[in-house]
Amino acid sequence: MISGEDVYWEKEYKRYLAEVKLRSIFSFDDYSPAKSYSQRAILNRIIYPILSKTKKTCLELGSGSGFILSLLSKMQIRCVGVDNSEKAIEFSKYICQQRRTQVTLINENIFNFVSKEKFSLVFNSGVIEHFKFDQQDLLIKKMVSLSNKYILVCIPNNNSPLYLDFIDYVKKKGNFYNVKEYPVNMEKLFRKNKVRLILKDGFHIFNSKKCYLNHRRKKIFKFYRTLSIRLGKIYLNGENFFSKDYNKKDIKLMTLLENIATPEERFKFGFMRLYLGVIESK
Template identity: 25%
Template sequence: MNKKVKWWSADRKETSYVHWTAGKPKNQVQLSFLNNWLTFKRIIDDLGIKKNKCIELGCGRGNMSLYFANDGWNCTLLDNSPTVIKVAKKIFLERNLKANFCISDAVDIKLKEKFNVCFSIGLLEHIPELKKAIKSQINLLEKDGLFLMYVVPDNIPNVQKNWHWLNSFLKILKKPKENKPKPQVYRSNSSIKEYERILRDLRVYNLKASGIYPLPMISHSIDFPFSLNNKFIEFFLTNIFVVALKIRKFFNTSNPWLCEEKFGQAFLVWGQKSD
């Protein structure tokens, strides 16, 4: 059985953040979710996946599903926490977006329904039974359905290594009560190779992977769940990062949000179910 990740706490402001935005991102986390969505959408469009049913595993507040729902998808959100599902329902209702909600473990999923797209963000690294969890995700797909596995491994990416001094300085500026310890959660350091090894034993094709999120995280507390700075600092950082992505696109790549595995904050593994 999958161990529950007890990250939710009603007295932490981080758990009330909504990272979806219909306009320009106002902070670095909104910027990351927007670029995750644009990357997902590009993969979906390039593969010709029809816009129909999608499911997010370990949905939390449903930040990424908000993008899918706003784009016209029939969304299902799955999480093992009734409290978190209740919060996600409220967030969708407040934004007049429709979705289906399911309380379930992400390893032993009992759903019989099949989906065109199955995705997870920051989930699989928290599950010790990785092979079983990946197989459950693939089993939810229709033939030719797309899986998107966004993984945040337990290591320090190259893009982050030169910014410890700034985050340490920001932490000093915070009042002691604002530096309240965050819950410890299990997180593996499995690499892309481990995911590819597992997936090659399953019925998949078009298997691809890449590092993702090539920007540093700047905050007095970058541990999960990420703590935002005040709105003025976030506005400044977000605009700097937007410029940085434009420079990356001009000099390096057609998709500036993708990068080498060791450089990015996370990695993305995707492909399709063969039958």
């Protein structure tokens, strides 16, 4: 029986391959500029700085497309990715091959994965919200058992106008990934598992397509105007930069704008929220 995850990742992989056939040069940067820039932003702002001070190893439980791991591997970090979905592993192998990176990818249930090795960082993004609290707790316990220091969890920001507008759009188009999501209280989960929260932040303050913005756009543009004033760059040309379909050429500027936002602003407006913790007993 094909799982909902396999259906989703098979669809994403086919879309990606179709784009590759249409263009002579095509990468994840072209496929999803917003995801690409935002994941680079948290790597450079948060993940690489902590790994540079430890043994450079990381494990992603629920590795999806493998894009984050492919970027980390380029930074000379030894990476392992585990995913329940065979289709996700196929997709991530292709991404890593395309980027010429060495990542160990394992198709296994993330709750069953065991390793003699402990990793400096164990993380996941967009995974834990698909489970009820008891399983969320088990997942954090699993992450703690595999880490020798850091835990990082990223979840969708259900309060972000950017996220809510995007969900409205995909539901209207009938493209919604219809997998149940549950509330997540990361601070409670960290406390329960003796993980000390050291950072709350957000990321992904842009979406790739202008059509994803809907009736909450006024709130979003007010935030964007604040960033453009703070940046003080005339070339932003008012709201024009913020009312477009983004492409690979926009990644540098999107990254710059995200980095000048405060952690509190990113936590409020970002499509995703992140929680970084240190295991208290280690």
